[in-house]
Amino acid sequence: MPEAPAPLAGVRLPGAALRRRWPPPLLLAAAVAGPLIVVLPVGEILLEVARIGPAEAVRLLWRPLVAELLVNTIGLVIAATLSAALVGTAAAWLVERTDLPGRRFFAVAAAVPLAVPPFISSYAWLSISPALEGFLGALVVVTSSYFPLVYLPVAASLRGMDPALEETARSLGQGASGSFLRVVLPQLRPALLGGMLLVALNVLVEFGAFALLRFRTFTTELYAEYRTGFNGPAEALLALILLLLCLICLFAELRIRGLARYARIGAGVRRPVTLLSLGRARLPVFALFVLLVLAALGLPLGMILYWLTRHGSAAVTPVAVSLEGLVEATFSSVWLGFAGAALTVVLALPLGLLATRYPGRLVTLLERSAYLGQGVPGIVIALAFITITIRTVQPLYQTAATLIVAYAILFLPLALVSVRAALMQAERRLEEIGRSLGLGWFNVTRRIVLPLAGPGLGAAAALVFVSIVTELTATLLLAPIGTNTLAMQIWADTSTLAFAAAAPYAAMMVLLSLFSTWLLARRFGATRLFQQ
Amino acid sequence: MAALEIAGLAKAFEHHRVLDSVDLSVAAGTMVAILGASGSGKTTLLRLVAGFERADAGTIxxxxxxxxxxxxxxxxxxxxxxxxxxxxxxxxxxxxADNVLFGLPRPQRRDRRRAEELLALAGLPASYAGRAPHELSGGEQSRVALARALAPKPRLVLLDEPFAALDPGLRTETRQAVAAALLAAGATALLVTHDQPEALSMGREVAVLREGRLVQVARPEALYRRPLDAQLARFVGEAVLVSGQATDGTVRCSLGRLALAPDMPDGEVEVLIRPEQIRLVPPGESADALARVNGVTFYGHDASVSLVLSEVAGAPELSARVAGHMCPRIGEEVGIRVEGPVTVFRVA
Incomplete structure (x- = not known):
């Protein structure tokens, strides 16, 4: 007897009344601000490119340099994505599905490398041996920095998978490897592909690590050309190619995220998994995992500690470190972080309100444009802003305001995800109940929305703060003259091989980053945090 | 011949005994239902048989x-x-279709017709073969799962509370479809459930598991009519329990002198009367006892009537099942007659 298909669990259909509501004009106007500044640098690059004649464009594109950059960049993106996929998936499977000793520790240790920016890791690797310059070094550094981007979604996906699926596969005659290949892996596909594209995107926009490792990619080339003088058309074309590569990854990622994530069919109490015994492989696998954590986390932290204990003059290039310099750089990083986080959350808030309260086509469009920021490399934003401020709004050239707006573009997507989730917590229903109990909109906001959404908004601000403190590219290009942040000082010292001089700044940055991450993870749970 | 034989099976999780010397045998082509409350160890028993867990002792x-x-x-x-x-x-x-054919060797996995046959066995139309699982209702998903389990012609089918998540209307229908499919396939099956009607209606035999031990294995009727103790009596169905004195095939209790089932002990006993054994008769007709109606829960096809005996001071409430159209009013005086022999338990 055929029955009517049951509605999918967990799918919330917005009521028709909700969909037809038109947002208040003031809110709409406020929400447009974010997407508008995101589109600004992209528009500027396009304008720049449009000025180049076709013949000139072909000549500029048909250069060995462009081919070399393409080969380097795409080669590294592919290699890093594959190795991060392999390492991330293996780590997730070991932590979630086997009796690996110290699983709980590894579960955290495999996520933490995200809090150490790659230019810090490359500093650590490079200060061991200069032989790590080039492709191999770049591959090692980005893999060890970015494998958590695969590990986290895959581990979450494994945790969410009903163990009964694997058991059923076993009962139907599949061994452990057969059920992994035929049942587990196909269901990991969305998480795995999503994570891999995030790795690709991050590798595409990475600048600091590759510059230190002397590995030429689009970002390092753009920076070099900027330093050697302003060559508008050639630079704009290179920026456009890089932008296109990023956008391809971004759109692929958005598509995969939108595709049916294999939802668990049905709802009920799930049994904990039976862990697979590694048997004799237990110790070797444990040793490998320890090695991974050492490479991704132990080495950067260890090398910073090592150089901290050396006198400044013991390094390759001796530079004296002053306490004042450290305090000043820390202060600059922190205040830029706070200001950037504040602006970003303020821009994200009206967008989040629109998206959760007045869903519709226009709102979706605005939201998507804000997410575009994720696909615009920091170096492209910085170069576009330099051009815009020099040409049109000269007073804003090399001011903190410009830098903070650039931060807002870079991290609006990050903030928006948290803000949106936070506002979801304060459901409309609850607001309506507040209204029915005689509260005006102000008191509804104060007594219902803010207490419910507040922690999430705080998390959004904290995430943006951490990202700004560890950001290098835009900071380096846009910071006002005389401002020196931690990232800038580390960059200045490491690029002249003054490793000992860089150590205190690197230590301070890693401390700030780890501390904020730890605080966030404690408050909101590590997985939820990193999944964003 | 027994298709499944379990002897002396034991399992502990972190020093907590979950199963203790379980013996059970299931004859080929039949279904045995394991009935137990949550935490009784019934799912563990099933998982040991499946091989998902390792037994501490005993053989399967x-x-x-x-x-x-x-x-x-x-x-x-x-x-x-x-x-x-x-x-x-x-x-x-x-x-x-790919779900149903999953367990077959690779060359047979393309066989669309085979999938359709198996779907038909589970009572689903062939047109379902191309659908995605999430397009199916809960009951349909259960049937596909059964078709998938039966496809490789297993020696034994294990069912782990397969109907628990379905809503009541669908549950009965799905249960019947599954029972029919198992019968048609001639499969031997072990069903684990905490639902008494499900165990009684589906199992050729019902094995009751309590705190890791099998307390009784019997045909459904025998289990319901002659459970081994009062606790079991209450677990497998609604029960009225009163104290009494048994002698020579009868028992005297507050409901009068009642006939005993064969092979019952004499002396100080607890008497088990099922609510549907209690008949209400108009006052004046010959009755075993008189009672006043204290409350009525009306279900439609039948009703549950709670009664207080009129002639015994401080007597506990009794509960009777009557057909819906015979439902009395609250406060009414009625006569009570107990139909059929009763089971008694010796008072320790």
Whole structure:
């Protein structure tokens, strides 16, 4: 007897009344601000490119340099994505599905490398041996920095998978490897592909690590050309190619995220998994995992500690470190972080309100444009802003305001995800109940929305703060003259091989980053945090 | 011949005994229902038979082959069992047909007709073959899961509370479809459930598990009519329990002198009367006792009536099941007659 298909669990259909509501004009106007500044640098690059004649464009594109950059960049993106996929998936499977000793520790240790920016890791690797310059070094550094981007979604996906699926596969005659290949892996596909594209995107926009490792990619080339003088058309074309590569990854990622994530069919109490015994492989696998954590986390932290204990003059290039310099750089990083986080959350808030309260086509469009920021490399934003401020709004050239707006573009997507989730917590229903109990909109906001959404908004601000403190590219290009942040000082010292001089700044940055991450993870749970 | 033989099976998790010397045998082509409250160890028993967990002691023989025993643990994939998990556990990335054919050797997995035959066996139309699992209702998912479990012709089918997540109307219908499919396939099956009507209606025999031990294994009727103790009596159905004095095939209690079932003990006893054994008669007609109606819960086809005996001071409330059209009013005086022999338990 055929029955009517049951509605999918967990799918919330917005009521028709909700969909037809038109947002208040003031809110709409406020929400447009974010997407508008995101589109600004992209528009500027396009304008720049449009000025180049076709013949000139072909000549500029048909250069060995462009081919070399393409080969380097795409080669590294592919290699890093594959190795991060392999390492991330293996780590997730070991932590979630086997009796690996110290699983709980590894579960955290495999996520933490995200809090150490790659230019810090490359500093650590490079200060061991200069032989790590080039492709191999770049591959090692980005893999060890970015494998958590695969590990986290895959581990979450494994945790969410009903163990009964694997058991059923076993009962139907599949061994452990057969059920992994035929049942587990196909269901990991969305998480795995999503994570891999995030790795690709991050590798595409990475600048600091590759510059230190002397590995030429689009970002390092753009920076070099900027330093050697302003060559508008050639630079704009290179920026456009890089932008296109990023956008391809971004759109692929958005598509995969939108595709049916294999939802668990049905709802009920799930049994904990039976862990697979590694048997004799237990110790070797444990040793490998320890090695991974050492490479991704132990080495950067260890090398910073090592150089901290050396006198400044013991390094390759001796530079004296002053306490004042450290305090000043820390202060600059922190205040830029706070200001950037504040602006970003303020821009994200009206967008989040629109998206959760007045869903519709226009709102979706605005939201998507804000997410575009994720696909615009920091170096492209910085170069576009330099051009815009020099040409049109000269007073804003090399001011903190410009830098903070650039931060807002870079991290609006990050903030928006948290803000949106936070506002979801304060459901409309609850607001309506507040209204029915005689509260005006102000008191509804104060007594219902803010207490419910507040922690999430705080998390959004904290995430943006951490990202700004560890950001290098835009900071380096846009910071006002005389401002020196931690990232800038580390960059200045490491690029002249003054490793000992860089150590205190690197230590301070890693401390700030780890501390904020730890605080966030404690408050909101590590997985939820990193999944964003 | 027994298709499944379990002897002396024991399992503990972190020093907590979950199963203790369980013995059970299931005859080929029949279904045994394991009935137990949550935490009784019934799911663990099923998982030991499936091979998902390792037994601490005892043996499991499936189709005459030792699957678990001292020094032996056949992995699940080599036990030739069919397993139907709670809520079906269909593979979300595969179509219905691919789910059904999953356990067959590679060349046979393309055989669309085979999938349709198996779907038909589970009472589903052939047109479902191309659908995705999430397009099916809960009951349909269960049937696909059964078809998938039966496809490789397993020696034994294990059903782990397969209907628990379904809503009541669908549950009965799905249960019947599954029972029919199992019968048609001639399959031997072990069903685990906490639902009494499900166990009684589906099992050829019902094995009651309590705190890791099998307390009684019997045909459903025998289990319901003659449970081994008062606790079991209450567990398998609604029960009225009163104290009494048994002699020579009868028992005297507050409901009068009642006939005893054969082979019952004499002396100080507890009497088990099922609510549907209590008949209400108009006052004046010959009755075993008189009672006043204290409350009525009306269900439509029948009703549950709570009664207080009129002639006994401080007597406990009794409950009777009457047909819906015979439902009395609250406060009414009625006569009570107990139909059929009753079971008694010796008072310790």
């Amino acid at each position: 023989r499936i189709g005459g082959e030792t699957a678990s025993g001292p020094g032996v643990h056949l992995p699940p994939e080599r036990r030739r069992i069919g397993y139907m998990a709670q809520e079906g556990a269909l593979f979300p990335h595969l179509s219905v």
